[in-house]
Amino acid sequence: xxxxxxxxxxxxxxxxxxxxxxxxxRAQAAIQGLDLRIEPGERVLLLGPSGAGKSTLLxxxxxxxxxxxxxxxxxxxxxxxxxxPREQRGRAGLMQQDPETQVVLSRVGDDVAxxxxxxxxxxxxxxxxxxxxxxxxxxxxxxxGGLALxxxxxxxxGGQKQRLALAGILAMRPGLILLDEPTANLDPAGVLEVxxxxxxxxxxxxxxLVVVEHRVSVWKDLVDRIVVLQPGSTAVHGSAGxxxxxxxxxxxxxxxxxxxxxxxMLMSAGVWVPGYVPATRERRNETHAAPLLLAAQDLAVSRxxxxxxxxxxxxxxxxxxxISAQVRAGQALTITGPNGAGKSTFALTLAGxxxxxxxxxxxxxxxxxxxxxxxYRWKAEQLISRIGTVFQEPEHQFVTGxxxxxxxxxxxxxxxxxxxVDELLERLRLTxxxxxxxxxxxxxxxxRLSVATVLAAHPKVLVxxxxxxxxxxxxxxxxxxxLSELLDAGTAVVSVTHDQEFSTVxxxxxxxxxxxxQGEATRQAAGAA
Amino acid sequence: MRDALNLRGNHALxxxxxxxxxxxxxxxxxxxxxLSIDWVSASTALLAELALFPLAGLTLRLLWQRAWxxxxxxxxxxxxxxxxxxxxxxxxxxxxxxxxxxxxxxxGLGFMxxxxxxxxxAILLMTCTDPTDLADALAQKAKLPHxxxxxxxxxxxxxxxxxxEWQTIGMARRARGVGSQGSPFQRLKATLGQSxxxxxxxxxxxxxxxxxxxxxxFGGGQRTWARESTYSMLDAWVVLGGLVIAAGAVLxxxxxxxxxxxxx
Numbered sequence: 001x002x003x004x005x006x007x008x009x010x011x012x013x014x015x016x017x018x019x020x021x022x023x024x025x026r027a028q029a030a031i032q033g034l035d036l037r038i039e040p041g042e043r044v045l046l047l048g049p050s051g052a053g054k055s056t057l058l059x060x061x062x063x064x065x066x067x068x069x070x071x072x073x074x075x076x077x078x079x080x081x082x083x084x085p086r087e088q089r090g091r092a093g094l095m096q097q098d099p100e101t102q103v104v105l106s107r108v109g110d111d112v113a114x115x116x117x118x119x120x121x122x123x124x125x126x127x128x129x130x131x132x133x134x135x136x137x138x139x140x141x142x143x144x145g146g147l148a149l150x151x152x153x154x155x156x157x158g159g160q161k162q163r164l165a166l167a168g169i170l171a172m173r174p175g176l177i178l179l180d181e182p183t184a185n186l187d188p189a190g191v192l193e194v195x196x197x198x199x200x201x202x203x204x205x206x207x208x209l210v211v212v213e214h215r216v217s218v219w220k221d222l223v224d225r226i227v228v229l230q231p232g233s234t235a236v237h238g239s240a241g242x243x244x245x246x247x248x249x250x251x252x253x254x255x256x257x258x259x260x261x262x263x264x265m266l267m268s269a270g271v272w273v274p275g276y277v278p279a280t281r282e283r284r285n286e287t288h289a290a291p292l293l294l295a296a297q298d299l300a301v302s303r304x305x306x307x308x309x310x311x312x313x314x315x316x317x318x319x320x321x322x323i324s325a326q327v328r329a330g331q332a333l334t335i336t337g338p339n340g341a342g343k344s345t346f347a348l349t350l351a352g353x354x355x356x357x358x359x360x361x362x363x364x365x366x367x368x369x370x371x372x373x374x375x376y377r378w379k380a381e382q383l384i385s386r387i388g389t390v391f392q393e394p395e396h397q398f399v400t401g402x403x404x405x406x407x408x409x410x411x412x413x414x415x416x417x418x419x420x421v422d423e424l425l426e427r428l429r430l431t432x433x434x435x436x437x438x439x440x441x442x443x444x445x446x447x448r449l450s451v452a453t454v455l456a457a458h459p460k461v462l463v464x465x466x467x468x469x470x471x472x473x474x475x476x477x478x479x480x481x482x483l484s485e486l487l488d489a490g491t492a493v494v495s496v497t498h499d500q501e502f503s504t505v506x507x508x509x510x511x512x513x514x515x516x517x518q519g520e521a522t523r524q525a526a527g528a529a
Numbered sequence: 530m531r532d533a534l535n536l537r538g539n540h541a542l543x544x545x546x547x548x549x550x551x552x553x554x555x556x557x558x559x560x561x562x563x564l565s566i567d568w569v570s571a572s573t574a575l576l577a578e579l580a581l582f583p584l585a586g587l588t589l590r591l592l593w594q595r596a597w598x599x600x601x602x603x604x605x606x607x608x609x610x611x612x613x614x615x616x617x618x619x620x621x622x623x624x625x626x627x628x629x630x631x632x633x634x635x636x637g638l639g640f641m642x643x644x645x646x647x648x649x650x651a652i653l654l655m656t657c658t659d660p661t662d663l664a665d666a667l668a669q670k671a672k673l674p675h676x677x678x679x680x681x682x683x684x685x686x687x688x689x690x691x692x693x694e695w696q697t698i699g700m701a702r703r704a705r706g707v708g709s710q711g712s713p714f715q716r717l718k719a720t721l722g723q724s725x726x727x728x729x730x731x732x733x734x735x736x737x738x739x740x741x742x743x744x745x746x747f748g749g750g751q752r753t754w755a756r757e758s759t760y761s762m763l764d765a766w767v768v769l770g771g772l773v774i775a776a777g778a779v780l781x782x783x784x785x786x787x788x789x790x791x792x793x
Contacts, residue, residue, distance in 0.1 A: 062744045094744040100690060101737035104683050104745070110661055113755035118746035126755045154689065168745060303696065353700040380708030389704035395730065396701035399722060413706045439729065457706065 009205040011040035012091060012175030014061065018076030021056050021065065030056040032075060033248045036227065040175070043202060043209040045219050045255070048229030049269040050442050050472065054212045057229075058178045061085050061210065062094035080176060090119040092176040093169030097184050097470070099158040102165035108134070108156075109149030111164060115172040126171070133167035136204060137197040157339050159190025163197045170201055177202070179211040183218065184470035187339055187498045191218055198222070214472050216259070216266075217274035226258040227251070228266070270444075270472030278477035280505045281484045287330055293367040293461055293492050294327040294350065294375070294387070300358035301345045318357045319345050325511050327461055329366070330490045332483075332508030334497060341513040343496045344392070344465050350494065351389040351463040352376045367460055384410055388459035392466045394450035395439060403441075403449060404434040410457035417458050424452045427482065444475035451479065455486075462486065464495040468502050480505040541586030543657040543767070548666040550764035551658060554771025555650040561775040562647050566791050568639035570782035574646040577774045578653065585657040592652065599648045607641025660685060662758070669758040676748060683738060691731055698726045 020032030031053025038044055046054050057078075059065045063085035066072040078084075080091055093115070096102060105111040112133055116126045130149070134140050139147045139160065147160075156164060162182055169177060179198065183191040199222050202209055213219055216226075228251040251262050259266070259273060266273050301323070304316030320342030327333055327350070335343045348354045350361055352375025362373045363386070371382045378386070391397055400406045407424060411417040425431045428448040433441065438449060447467065454462065462483075468476050480502055483493055487506065497503055503510065543551065562574055582588065593600070610633070617632025629637075664682040668675040707719050742748070782788040 059740070062740075064740050064743045089746040089749055092744075094740070096737060096741065098734075098737055101734055102741055103686070104738070104742055106661060106686055110755065114742075114747070115745035116753075117755050118749060118752050120749075120751045120753045123753055123755060123757065126753065130755070154686075165741075172746065348700060351704065353703055380703050380706045383703065384706040389701075391697070391701045391704070393697075393701075395733075396698050396726065397705050398726070399702060399705050399707055410706050453705065 009173050009207050010175050011206050011208045012080050013040045013082075014038040014078075014080055014176070014208070014210070015082075016057075016076070016078045019060075019078040020073075020075040021053070021060060022073040023056070024066065024072040029053075029073070029075075031229070034076070034078075034229075036249055036252075038208060038210070038225075041206050041208055042225055043223040044211070045216065045223040045226045046210055046212045046229065047216070047226060047266065047269075047271055048250070049231045050444065052229040052231055054229060055180055058094060058180045058210065058212060061176065062092050062178055063087075063089060064094070090115065090172045091174060092178055093172055093174040094178045095162065095165050095169060095180065095182045097181040099161035099165075099185060102168075103153045103156075103161055104168075106153055107149065108139070108147050108151040108153055108164060111153055112167045112171050115168050119172055129171040129173070130167075133170040136170060136201050137163040137167045138193075138200070139163055139167065157190065158186050159193040159339075162186065162190070162194045166194070166197055166201065170205070173205075174207060176208045176210070179209070179213070181213055181470065182211070183213065183215070189338070191215075195219065195222065214270070214470075215272045217272065220255050220259070220274055223255060226253065226255050228258065228262060231269075267473065270474035272473050276473065277501055278473045280477050281481035283484050283505075283507050284488050285330070286487075286507055290328040290330045290490075291366050292326055292328055292364045294361065294363055296323055296325045296346075296350055296359065296361050298359035299323040299346065299349060299356050299361065301342055301349045301354065302357050303345055303348075303354065305355075306357075315357050318342075320513055321358070323359075323511075323513065325350070327492045327494055329460065329492055330487055331492055332487055332503070332506035333492070333494045334503040334506065334508065334510045335494065335513065336496075336498065336503070336510055337513035338515050341515060343513055346513065347463050347465055347494060347496045348389070349376075351387050351461075352378055352383050353389060381413055384454070384457040384459060385414055386459055387461045387463060388454035388457060389463040390450050390454050390465065390467060392469060394446035397450050397453065398438040401437055402434065403430055403436050403438060406438055406449060406453050407456050410453065414457060417456060420458065421456055424456055428452045428478070443470060444472055447471055447475055447479065451482070459491070461492045461494065464493070464497075466496055466498070468497060468499045476502070539586040539657065541584055541657055542763070543581075543585045543653075544659070545761075545763060546657075546767045547670070547758060547760050547764045548654075548658045548663040549670050549758075550760065550767040551654050554767050555654050557768075557771040557775045558650050558778075559647050561778055562643055564790060565779075565782060565788050566636070566639055566643065567782050567787035567789055568635060568642050569785045569787040570778040571639060571642035571646045573781045574774055574778040575642055575649065577777065578646065578649045581653060581770075585653045587653060587656045591656070595656075596648065596652050599652075600645065603641050603644035603648065606644055607637045609637075610640040611637025662756070665754065665756050665758040669754055670760075675752060679747070680742075683742060684735065687731070687734055687738065690734065691727060694730055695723070695727055698723055698730070702726065 014036065016034045016036040019034040020029050022029040048054055056065070060078055061080065080088065085092060103111055104114050109130055112130045113126050116129055121129065134147070153164065183194050186194065195218055209223070211219055211223065227249055230248050230250040251258050263273055267276055300318035300321040302316040302318045306316060307314045323346055325333060335347060337343050345354065349356050355376050361375055363375050367386055371378050371386065375383065375387060398406060400409055407421045408418060411421060425434065428451065430449060430452060433445065438446065441449060467479060484505055487493055493506060495506065558574055562571060611629050612627045614633035614636045616628055616630035618630050620628055620630045621634060622629040660682060664678045667673045668678040702723055707722060779788065
């Protein structure tokens with residue numbers, strides 16, 4: 001275990017020669033014909049369209065790809081320091097996208113120690129490494145949370161969880177750090193927290209870095225090389241099949257050179273090139289005297305249910321109080337604020353999915369149309385034709401086995417609106433996927449499908465929770481343009497978002513919820529557009 | 530669920546004992562109580578256990594919050610035993626088919642107390658034992674395979690997450706028009722659908738977590754332990770305490786002449 005000798009990190013070299021990988025059960029290779037050499041200490045940003053095999057490459061380098069038993073196929077060679085990754089555990093550390101599954105144990109100190117324990121590091125040295133790693137990722141400073149070793153990991157924010165994962169990786173003293181869209185699920189503050197922590201740790205250890213991320217501007221100044229992979233076989237969806245897998249490296253060089261040479265190509269592949277805001281449709285008729293559809297009055301919200309105790313009902317402690325807002329036809333309402341301010345909880349309460357702790361949500365006659373004033377009491381069928389809600393995770397909303405059924409589900413239950421489905425399929429570019437299983441779609445396709453399914457029931461109010469999180473620039477632009485069209489056609493759109501550019505496209509008003517410890521929402525109803 | 534598994538803030542004496550010592554103690558008490566069906570041994574053990582509450586940082590309120598289904602089950606079990614058991618001694622209550630006599634009441638009471646006396650130590654154990662410490666002890670002292678122990682521990686953390694996920698999926702499906710109203714059949718269908726959604730998410734989460742653990746070198750043969758699981762004098766006292774309670778229960782029952790083996 002030379003990597004751990006006297007505690008110093010030995011940066012790793014990567015070499016791929018004609019390397020390819022086919023996952024078991026797939027007809028096409030995820031990646032093939034890859035020739036790539038990365039020198040020790042280099043910091044590489046890996047770009048490419050979805051389906052180019054970026055994650056597959058990272059998993060392979062982390063040594064977690066497949067077993068000998070399953071029928072996956074490896075071609076060529078992929079080596080770290082001349083040795084297969086699987087044969088040198090701990091040489092590379094991998095961080096994935098979903099913060100919840102980057103945490104293994106329930107106490108901060110134990111979680112950081114986990115990797116070092118597995119590498120059989122002696123006990124005293126483990127704790128020395130744990131302290132150092134937590135300091136390095138900034139989780140022990142007052143600003144970073146000042147976490148004690150026995151702090152429960154469940155109580156961390158997304159950004160803190162990712163930094164904790166980084167600390168766990170650092171405690172293994174790996175020569176190679178692999179980041180697979182590490183900040184896709186984080187708010188802007190969390191993104192910077194993680195990026196800066198990674199930067200500090202690399203400066204200190206000199207380890208090699210390979211990061212996969214759509215948002216180039218976040219990582220551009222931290223890396224010294226950008227590698228763009230060619231579209232792989234999976235870019236064309238499963239059943240459609242067809243194009244031959246090419247794979248391999250398309251472009252390779254210093255960040256500025258690659259970004260200027262390939263700007264147009266990267267933009268068309270949906271990469272967030274710095275300074276690029278995709279073109280979107282302009283709002284046309286932003287009316288200001290539109291009819292009121294839905295109103296929140298002095299609302300207190302929580303996800304918890306009231307508890308019963310000695311025949312009394314005890315309401316839960318609200319995460320946010322004193323929220324008032326109005327939703328009008330054809331107008332956008334954007335809900336912003338820091339993590340934990342209760343934005344999503346408020347949106348779900350407004351959408352009739354959670355009961356208010358205090359205050360009330362009332363639907364105007366234009367919206368309720370005889371269903372009663374309180375959306376929370378509406379039946380599910382009544383709800384979907386009035387208020388549609390798109391959740392942050394599209395998979396939570398899939399209820400059938402293929403894309404067409406998924407879209408027909410709402411109209412079938414309502415008994416009308418089936419004719420609208422074709423139009424939605426066409427408009428959101430899902431027509432070629434009608435027979436596909438929703439769970440097998442790409443991230444962007446899942447997002448488009450989840451919006452389409454909710455709209456198939458023709459609601460007058462559309463509520464979206466972080467619709468642009470982790471989306472590439474193409475899906476982003478499509479979504480923003482589509483919503484702007486809906487708004488002009490008279491649908492009200494309420495969105496919880498950190499995405500300033502997105503709310504600018506939609507226009508309307510912004511409702512800013514303040515940090516929770518102040519107890520009350522600070523409200524700013526200023527014209528955002 | 531996540532709060533229930535969190536020991537933070539509980540600094541009671543028994544939290545410092547080795548989980549295996551506590552487990553041995555609980556096992557001794559349960560074993561003895563399973564041997565007899567009289568009420569004297571059960572109530573002796575029960576009283577001793579109640580006296581241990583402060584040492585484990587447990588209060589009656591916490592007990593009720595965590596174990597009310599068990600307590601109610603014990604009460605119902607006792608009540609139905611009192612009704613159903615063969616009558617002996619004076620009849621206290623007679624409502625047609627059902628009757629309660631002194632003998633059957635004693636049996637029912639004994640049954641209820643026994644249920645509680647067996648359940649309580651397990652609850653005490655849970656209250657003052659951190660799952661991580663338990664895993665450490667099981668792997669280091671009881672020499673169970675660490676892959677199994679740590680895998681279970683990591684999976685347990687996901688169980689708490691799944692409770693939150695269940696609520697989210699419920700809302701997400703209502704937003705798709707899948708209601709929880711309607712006939713029992715429709716409700717069952719909706720619940721099954723929601724369970725399937727949860728299962729899919731659980732499998733995805735679990736496989737991502739497995740990748741995380743493997744990427745941190747988990748699954749190899751050799752491993753060290755950052756937290757050493759140790760025995761101390763306290764553990765000797767814990768086992769001794771268990772012995773004393775078990776022996777006390779037997780002796781008082783024998784002394785009172787109520788001890789009767791279950792198989793007699």
